[in-house]
Structures are given as C-alpha cells and as structure tokens.
Amino acid sequence: MAAAAAIAIFVVAYALIASEKIHRTAVALGGAGLMLLLHVTDAEAAFFSEETGVDWNVVFLLLGMMVIVSVLRQTGVFEFVAIWAAKRARGRPYRLMVMLVLITAFASALLDNVTTVLLVAPVTFLVCERLGLRVVPYLIAEVMASNIGGTATLVGDPPNIIIASRAGLSFNDFLIHLAPLVLVLLAVFCLLCRVLFRSVFRYDPERTKEVMALNEREAITDRRLLRQGLAVLAVVIAAFVLHPVLGYEPSVVALLGGGLLVAATKVTTEDALREVEWPTLVFFAGLFVMVGGLVETGVIGEVSAFAAGHTEGRRGLAAMVLLWGSAAISAIVDNIPYVATMSPIVADLVQGYPGDDGRVLWWALALGADLGGNATAIGASANVVVLGIAARNGAPIGFWRFTGYGIVVTITTIALATPYLWIRYL
Structure with missing residues (x-):
C-alpha cells in the first residue's frame, strides 16, 4: 500500500512539474507533505536518514556557494570575464558557446557540477546581454x-563519490577509465551544439x-573585495579537490568559505543572502523527500534488483542494462539516491567475476547515472540550479x-559510451 502511494504521489508530482502549471517548488513541497501525511515515510527517514532523507550536504553546499557567488558578484568580476570571453570569441556566437562549454566542462571535472554552473551562469547572462544573444x-x-x-x-559528480567509496576506486581510476571517453563526448557535444542551437548563432557586427x-x-x-573573494574561492576549490585527504565534506567547506567572506569583508549579511536561490533549495529538499519515499518503500530497490537478477552471470548484458537503465532512471529521479540504492547490488554482481573483470559494471553505472542526468530538467542537481537562476533573471527555461x-544529448552520449565500454572491457 505504501509503495503504491509513493508511486502515485511521485508520478502526479512529476506530471505537474512537467506541465509547468504549478511552480515546481510548490509541487515538491506538496508531494513531500503527502509522503509524510500518508506515512509513506516519517520525519526520522525524511530529515535524518542518509539513504532516504534530505541530502543536507547538497543543500548546504549550494547555500555556501551561492553566498560566495553573491559576494563575488559585487566586485564586477563576472562583467570582467564576460567582456574577456566575448573579445576572445570576437563576438562569434558559436565560438563563444564552444568556449563557455569547454570552460564549464573542465571546471566541472575539478569542482562539482553545481558549483561550476553557479559560477558560470552570471557570466553567461552578462556576455549574452552585451552581444544581444538569447541566453537560454x-x-x-x-x-x-x-x-x-x-x-x-x-569529485566531478556526487554519484562518482558514492561509487568510489563502495568499489574502492581512486581519483586516478576515474581519470584513466572515464576521462578519455569524456574528451570524445565533449568534442561531439560541441558539434551537436552547432546543430541544436543553430537558430541563435546570429552575428551582430555593431554590438561586437x-x-x-x-x-x-x-x-x-x-579590487580589495575581489582579492578577498578569489582567495577564499581558491581555498574552497583546493579543499574540494583534496577532499579524500582532508576529510572535510564539500558542504562544510562551502559554508565555511561563505561565512568567512561575510565575516571578514564589508559585505552585509543581507546583501550576501539576497542572491541565494531559496526556492531552488526548498525544491531540492522536497524532491529528496519524495525520492526517499520511493527508496523507503523499496520501489527503486525492486526495480534495480529485477534488472540485476535477469543479467547475473552475463557481464556484457549486465553492463548494457546498467548503462541504459541507469540513464533512463536518472532522467526521472535524482541520481544520488539511485546510485546509493544500486551500489550494493552492483557490488554483489562484481564479486561474481574474477579479478577486475567486473569493474566494467561500475563504469557502466557511473556513465549511465551521470550522463542520464542531462535528459530532463530535473535529472541532475545542476539542471535544477540553472533553471532557478534563469527564472530569477527573467529568462525562464521550460x-x-x-x-x-x-x-x-543523452541518447547521443550513451550511444557513444556503449561501444567504448564494449570494445575496451568486453
């Protein structure tokens, strides 16, 4: 009964979010409230459980980084970067998009993707305004x-951290096994952008x-505030990269960085908090509770176990089901609780293969979960953050x-990942 209620609530909430007739934050809060009201989940599981509750690390990571970005915005640094990028691209719209795409992608490999889009989005609004381009x-x-x-x-995507912890994989393992494919995917994506967004590439010589x-x-x-802000940001980024050594969660680092900037500079608390995307943070909390209800009632676990049970012993089939299945599920639910649920099942499957033969299953899970997040507007945390920023700045993205x-993009990237996994590992 609880599982049926969880599915019904999630499906209706998802349909309302997709219809855009009700604000997604209101839908997420309403769905979370119903989950609690109908005892699909309880306060303990919704607010305190690592497996089924609100991921406060994500929420406070976003809050801390939003405060840092808010302070940096007051220095004019985003205007500086916008003009610099526009001049380097010589006002050519497609060249500018490729530049911003590559900057974003490489920054996301060192930072988490949410932090990266928080830093890049303000620059994008400014440079598009300067060149008269549509920002969406x-x-x-x-x-x-x-x-x-x-x-x-x-460290580039939270699901990778979960996978690394469960599988005993290192930073270098990800670089060796996934980075080569990602470089190919980026090259293809840049070419795909030329086709997908061709209508926006209109050169304006006067504005240029x-x-x-x-x-x-x-x-x-x-300049003084800029030096202070960049120094704090550099320390925060270094702490992100050194997370396995230092042991500080990214959320703690971001909060400390934001708090230090507000305490040590002339920026007031009101000014620092004014730019925080509060509706986005609340939406995440509600979404985590709804997805947690699916996990709590065993819905996600049943789906995952069914897929795993029908592929056991067939490594190639298991890898392909994990790759495409993870992409499909991550398009609908947040990939963090999905990977947390799926990791124990994959760990059991890996044990059934000698040596490192089963490692391909981990790479299939990572690629499917990470790349599948591109499929829908709520498939990944970075998507939701950008939608919130866009709406706040008068350029809503439907x-x-x-x-x-x-x-x-998702079908293209997963299709390219398929022969990569098959040729390299199978």
Missing part, C-alpha cells in the same frame, strides 16, 4: 557540459564592435524545452 541556449549547453565534464573524475572597444579591467569595481534538447 547558452545556459542549457553549459549545464549539459557540466554533467558531461563532471563524469571524468571522482562595441564590445571589442571595451576595457575589461574597468569592470572591476572593488521543462519540455530543456528536455527536448536533453533527450537528444
């Missing part, structure tokens, strides 16, 4: 690039001439508009 295609391309780039490393005449250094309005591009 650029934001969509960047968030997809962040999900692709984050696949390459252990105006931008080329600008001096980006004049955009910096507070669920189906994002999903229309996302399905094409």
